[in-house]
Amino acid sequence: MKCIHIEDKIVDYIEVNLSEQEIELITNHIRTCESCKNTLEQTKEMLNKFNLIPDFELSEDLNKNLDEMLESEEKLALRNGIVSLGNNKVWGNVFKIAASIFFLMFGYVARGYIERDAQQNIAVNENQQRNKKLMLGMMENNSPSERIKGVGYFEDFRNPDIKIIEALVDRMKNDSNSNVRFAAVEALSTFSESELIKSSLIDVLNLEPNPSIQIEIIKILVSSKDKRALAPMKILLGKANTTKYVKDRINIAVSALL
Amino acid sequence: MKTSLEELTDEKLMEMASKGNSDAMSHIFNRYKLRLYNFFYQMAAKKVICEELTQETFYKVIKYKNSYKGGKFSSWIFRIARNNFYDHYQNTKKTQPLESIEFALGEYDEDTLDEDIIHLMNVINTLKKEDKEIIIMNRLQKMKYDEIAEITGSSAIAVKSRVHRIIKNMRTQYFKTL
Numbered sequence: 045m046k047c048i049h050i051e052d053k054i055v056d057y058i059e060v061n062l063s064e065q066e067i068e069l070i071t072n073h074i075r076t077c078e079s080c081k082n083t084l085e086q087t088k089e090m091l092n093k094f095n096l097i098p099d100f101e102l103s104e105d106l107n108k109n110l111d112e113m114l115e116s117e118e119k120l121a122l123r124n125g126i127v128s129l130g131n132n133k134v135w136g137n138v139f140k141i142a143a144s145i146f147f148l149m150f151g152y153v154a155r156g157y158i159e160r161d162a163q164q165n166i167a168v169n170e171n172q173q174r175n176k177k178l179m180l181g182m183m184e185n186n187s188p189s190e191r192i193k194g195v196g197y198f199e200d201f202r203n204p205d206i207k208i209i210e211a212l213v214d215r216m217k218n219d220s221n222s223n224v225r226f227a228a229v230e231a232l233s234t235f236s237e238s239e240l241i242k243s244s245l246i247d248v249l250n251l252e253p254n255p256s257i258q259i260e261i262i263k264i265l266v267s268s269k270d271k272r273a274l275a276p277m278k279i280l281l282g283k284a285n286t287t288k289y290v291k292d293r294i295n296i297a298v299s300a301l302l
Numbered sequence: 303m304k305t306s307l308e309e310l311t312d313e314k315l316m317e318m319a320s321k322g323n324s325d326a327m328s329h330i331f332n333r334y335k336l337r338l339y340n341f342f343y344q345m346a347a348k349k350v351i352c353e354e355l356t357q358e359t360f361y362k363v364i365k366y367k368n369s370y371k372g373g374k375f376s377s378w379i380f381r382i383a384r385n386n387f388y389d390h391y392q393n394t395k396k397t398q399p400l401e402s403i404e405f406a407l408g409e410y411d412e413d414t415l416d417e418d419i420i421h422l423m424n425v426i427n428t429l430k431k432e433d434k435e436i437i438i439m440n441r442l443q444k445m446k447y448d449e450i451a452e453i454t455g456s457s458a459i460a461v462k463s464r465v466h467r468i469i470k471n472m473r474t475q476y477f478k479t480l
């Protein structure tokens with residue numbers, strides 16, 4: 045084995061990641077080659093030094109903020125009775141089956157339509173209409189996970205009409221499940237220039253109890269640079285039950301908007 | 303017999319956390335907070351920024367908990383951490399071009415450190431940021447090649463040969479200037 049090959053394998057040699065045969069070859073080589081022996085010693089020494097770079101402890105503030113984040117997560121889980129279908133297997137399965145039947149029927153009806161409409165543009169148009177119906181229907185479903193799926197279809201609409209936007213705003217404001225509200229906020233954020241969406245986000249900021257959603261709304265409002273967002277942010281800042289990391293966020297947001 | 307949460311793997315804990323188990327989430331936080339904070343510290347140096355990035359990462363873990371679909375958890379969380387890190391620098395690009403940001407090894411108190419440790423840190427600081435990131439993950443965060451490959455979107459073999467090459471170059475520099 046040549047010196048250049050030894051050097052390529054030196055880390056593996058130190059960490060014993062080679063076959064016995066290779067280890068033996070290198071060991072024999074090093075015994076007689078001063079230069080490779082030096083390479084080995086130096087590499088070992090340097091790699092050991094890496095282990096001596098100390099770790100930093102977390103500051104009290106950071107620990108506190110993380111604990112608060114966990115607390116609000118815990119409260120949420122309790123309030124939602126946990127969205128997981130695992131908690132409510134029977135109903136979860138009923139909804140799953142219901143959804144499957146719904147999709148099957150939808151597929152059947154859709155195929156009928158497509159076969160009838162040879163003209164592609166009409167098909168596309170009708171498809172949009174059907175998707176809209178499907179989406180609006182799903183958003184009213186009893187199961188939170190179906191409602192989230194429904195909200196998710198929003199991505200498919202390039203030019204969503206007012207009905208869809210209103211339905212999403214309604215989910216964002218009134219859904220009892222925070223995951224659904226979150227999904228609605230996220231979906232709406234892609235059209236945050238729309239006046240209706242913007243003013244709804246401003247309205248909802250004070251009503252929304254969930255810190256994660258609060259933060260999401262704050263982020264969107266900051267990027268839309270609407271000064272009307274300052275008033276609800278200041279109210280949130282004054283509330284005793286607003287968590288510290290949300291307050292930190294608001295302070296940054298307020299200075300960005302001013 | 304009920305297994306205690308401490309004994310569970312990260313993956314199992316996250317699976318429970320994603321279904322709304324907040325105790326499991328709390329264990330995840332405890333297992334990773336020091337690691338993530340120090341990762342940012344090794345990459346970025348500024349305490350305030352590292353605290354912000356650590357919080358942001360955990361905030362996203364909660365936010366995207368439903369999108370965790372199994373797979374190596376450490377790779378998942380470090381992918382979030384790394385994206386946060388680069389987003390942060392992308393966002394401050396207007397005031398500070400990305401290239402000019404010093405990826406310093408931190409605000410360590412030099413009096414408490416051995417001279418050759420400081421020397422090693424200085425050598426790490428001379429690496430270009432892609433190399434520095436890989437060395438930090440592998441040598442300081444003790445991540446395996448396949449984990450790093452998953453985080454950086456590369457292959458384990460490519461990561462391994464890169465790590466070896468960086469170590470080789472670092473050795474020359476370390477002993478040249480010692």
